[in-house]
Amino acid sequence: MWAWRSAGEAARLVNVGRTKRDGAVAGVVAAGVAIGVAELVAVLTGPRTAPLVAVGGWVVDHVPEAGKELAIDLFGTYDKVALLIGTSVLLAAFAAGIGVLAVRRRYLGYAGIALFGAIGVGAALTRHDVGLLAALPSLVGALAGAATLGWVLGERGRVSVDSGAAEEEAVGRRRFLRGVGFAAVGALVAGVGGRMLSVRRSVTAARDAVVLPTAGDTGAVAPPQADLGVAHLTPYVTGNRSFYRIDTAITVPQVDPATWKLRIHGRVDNPMTLTWEQLLARPMIERYVTLACVSNPVGGDLIGNARWLGVPLKELLLEAAPQAGADQVVSRSVDGFTAGSPTAALLDGRDAMIAVGMNGVPLPIEHGFPARLVVPGLYGYVSATKWLAELELTSFADFDAYWIPRGWAREAPIKTQSRIDTPSAGREVAAGTVVVAGVAWAQRRGISTVEVRVNGGAWQKATLAATVSIDTWRQWRWEWQATPGRYELQVRATDNGGTPQVETRTPQVPDGATGYHTVRVTVA
Known part of the structure; x- marks a missing residue:
């Protein structure tokens, strides 16, 4: 980075001490540049080859089943977003460690970035139906990250000896912050630019141009x-x-x-x-x-x-x-x-x-x-x-x-289930007539009866809504004359064959959860 300086000027440059904090910041910024550049390259090789996406995909393929279920329980349909955020946080921590190592031994920082690149390459090559070019984003990104790490730490490390110690420290700090700023902006531009180019390649326009044919057999219309x-x-x-x-x-x-x-x-x-x-x-x-x-x-x-x-x-x-x-x-x-x-x-x-x-x-x-x-x-x-x-x-x-x-079952027919939508768990409702309502389903068999009970008492038959076929759920409702107190509501459904849903609670693995849905409410 100093090659353009004259020999005389270069002779007036000395090293200024770098701190672990400097190294951590430099490492994180270098990782940001690596990811941003990789996103840009992935525009050419496909979004699945970008390091974060490739590693995330590998994790999804290999995470233990308990981890997958935990992610869905915690984050629901946002489990992939949570995975990408978590991967980014771990990467930032790893990058900070690389930067700290690089303060004393620059080659250790480069080795860490090489490891990061190798992980990205390995993950990208495991994606379905990709060629060797899938390795390119991680390789180019790692090279960009290594160059950034060396440059940013170099900006912190040398200043002119013509000034006093305090000024030397201030000049070094300014150079370092300038390098960090430039690198961060570059990472942001590359990453956002790559993502925007990928979005522009989406098939939204092609979908918008589709004219669906008319069905010859429309089946029943929902009443x-x-x-x-x-x-x-x-x-x-x-x-x-x-x-x-x-x-x-x-x-x-x-x-x-x-x-x-x-x-x-x-x-x-x-x-x-x-x-x-x-x-x-x-x-x-x-x-x-x-x-x-x-x-x-x-x-x-x-x-x-x-x-x-x-x-x-x-x-x-x-x-x-x-x-x-x-x-x-x-x-x-x-x-x-x-x-x-x-x-x-x-x-x-x-x-x-x-x-x-x-x-x-x-x-x-x-x-x-x-x-x-x-x-x-x-x-x-x-x-x-x-x-x-x-x-x-x-x-x-x-x-x-x-x-x-x-660990999942080979054949998985959907089980009979029911759910209370209102009142929701933990809700406080006013005494008097309370409408308890929800949905029940038993695809291919259909729902014949839904019942509700309060505090383990007798089952009370709910009113069923109309339905189109046995392949859809049915809404239901039951009016409860509620008095002040705390209550536990449960629901169960019975299919058209007369078989009630299973009461025993079982987990989702290996072929779907069973058990009565239970909500606790307070009547004031």
């Missing part, structure tokens, strides 16, 4: 009686922005429908590949279907009901002609995620579909645009693949989909 109109009760139809999102994607895949293809292969007599235009040209159905995540705890909100437009999956599979023994359909996302659905379930007449629309508009990008699977009656981890790219016919004996080696 007004499907919504009871109770305050704080979950609506019968969940809005697209409110619909839960649980998946393994750290960054939302951007799939251009112009280049999208669906490959159906494996143990079939007639392998086939469909383009976006060919998919939209096929006969469509439109159905209300309630989807649920297996990670939904008792009383949780990882469930939603929407009106889906799509191509019946049964017809496509029959055209492909599954071979004997092909008892599993593996759906694969563009980012490599896999879900394994029982072939029999996709051929038994339920309205399983390759969905292209959600509540009257093209699929939102974060919910799988341009195409995803919707399968009534199965938890999402074995059926609801977003950003769909492949359907492979295989067997459960030959292949384990993404979540199976992590």
Whole structure:
């Protein structure tokens, strides 16, 4: 950094002591530059190759199941944001340590940055369907970080001897702060610039240009009686922005429908590949279907009901002609995620579909645009693949989909469950008539009865709202004549076959939680 100075001027430069605090600041700034530059390079190699995203994706793939469940319990649908923030905090701490080491032994700082780069390279190369160029963001970012570390510490380290000690210290401090400022601005510009360029490459415009076909079979339309109109009760139809999102994607895949293809292969007599235009040209159905995540705890909100437009999956599979023994359909996302659905379930007449629309508009990008699977009656981890790219016919004996080696059940029919939406837990309500209301679901079986009890007393039958089919949830309500005191409310549902939901509390792993939802309220 001093090469442009004359020999005489360079001779008047001396070292000024650097502190551990200087080193920590320099390390964090250098890491910021590394991340920012890597984001910029990732515009060329794909957002999944950026170090933070790649490392986050690796963590999602390898975190113990208990850690995943804890993250969902704590952060819900913001678990990926929490992961990225947590990764950034750990990186900052690591970078600060690197900077402190570099104060005394510069080569230790460079070694730490090299380790950081190697981790990023290794994580990026594990991403699905990437080439060697995936290593480029981390490599270039590490080089930029090392150069920044050396420059910033160098700015702190040398000043002119023409001034006194106090002035030398002040000059050194100004040089250091100037270097930190320049580096921080550079990191911000590179990082934000890279992210903005990535956003500009999104498929929002392509999605906006999609004109959905009209369904030949629209099914039943939700009657007004499907919504009871109770305050704080979950609506019968969940809005697209409110619909839960649980998946393994750290960054939302951007799939251009112009280049999208669906490959159906494996143990079939007639392998086939469909383009976006060919998919939209096929006969469509439109159905209300309630989807649920297996990670939904008792009383949780990882469930939603929407009106889906799509191509019946049964017809496509029959055209492909599954071979004997092909008892599993593996759906694969563009980012490599896999879900394994029982072939029999996709051929038994339920309205399983390759969905292209959600509540009257093209699929939102974060919910799988341009195409995803919707399968009534199965938890999402074995059926609801977003950003769909492949359907492979295989067997459960030959292949384990993404979540199976992590301790989840191979086949996961949705269990009968119910939830109290109002009054909410901990709420104080006025004595008198209190409306207790919520939703209940038992996809593929339907809900026949919902009951509520107070403080473990007798079960009281609730009033059920209308519903469209056995594949959606039902709202319910019960009027309680409440007197002052503290109470515990519980709800249970019974399906159309007469089987009540399971009372015993069990965790979500391996095939979905069971137990009665319980809320405690105070009546004043």
